[in-house]
Amino acid sequence: MSVTGKRITHADRILGFLKNQNKPLTAYEILEMMRDEGIKAATTVYRGLDKLNEKGLIHRIESLNAWTVCCGSHKNKIPVFEICNDCGDVKEHLDQELTDNIKNLAIRTGFKANNPVLEIHGLCGSCSTNL
Ligand SMILES: [Zn+2]
Numbered sequence: 001m002s003v004t005g006k007r008i009t010h011a012d013r014i015l016g017f018l019k020n021q022n023k024p025l026t027a028y029e030i031l032e033m034m035r036d037e038g039i040k041a042a043t044t045v046y047r048g049l050d051k052l053n054e055k056g057l058i059h060r061i062e063s064l065n066a067w068t069v070c071c072g073s074h075k076n077k078i079p080v081f082e083i084c085n086d087c088g089d090v091k092e093h094l095d096q097e098l099t100d101n102i103k104n105l106a107i108r109t110g111f112k113a114n115n116p117v118l119e120i121h122g123l124c125g126s127c128s129t130n131l
C-alpha cells in the first residue's frame with residue numbers, strides 16, 4: 001500500500017472480498033469468512049454493506065437475504081437478477097425498456113420506488129439444458 005494512498009476501510013475490504021466470490025453471500029457468511037482479516041463484529045459487516053450499498057457498489061438480493069457486487073455502471077437502469085434455484089448462479093442484467101416501464105408505472109401511481117431491484121427465480125441456461 002502506498003503512503004499517499006487513502007486508508008483501506010472495512011467497507012473496501014468487504015467489497016474486495018465480495019468481488020472474489022462467485023455467488024451472493026449473507027452478512028453472516030461474510031463475517032465468518034472474513035474473521036481472519038480482522039473483521040470480527042456483525043455490526044462492522046452491516047455498516048460496511050450499508051456504505052457500499054449507498055454508493056451502488058453492491059446489491060442486496062432480498063429473496064436470498066444476501067449481497068452481491070454490482071456488475072458495473074447502471075446509468076440509472078434498474079438491475080434485474082436471474083437467480084438459478086439449482087446451481088445458485090446469480091446474473092445481473094440491465095434493461096432500459098424495463099426501467100422505463102417501471103418508472104412510468106411509478107409516475108402513474110405516484111409510488112416512490114426505493115432502489116428497485118427485480119429478482120427472478122428459475123433455472124439458468126446450463127441447468128435447464130441439463131434437464
Ligand atoms: Zn448493479
Ligand SMILES: [Zn+2]
Pocket residue numbers: 084085086087088089123124125126127128
Ligand atoms: Zn443453474
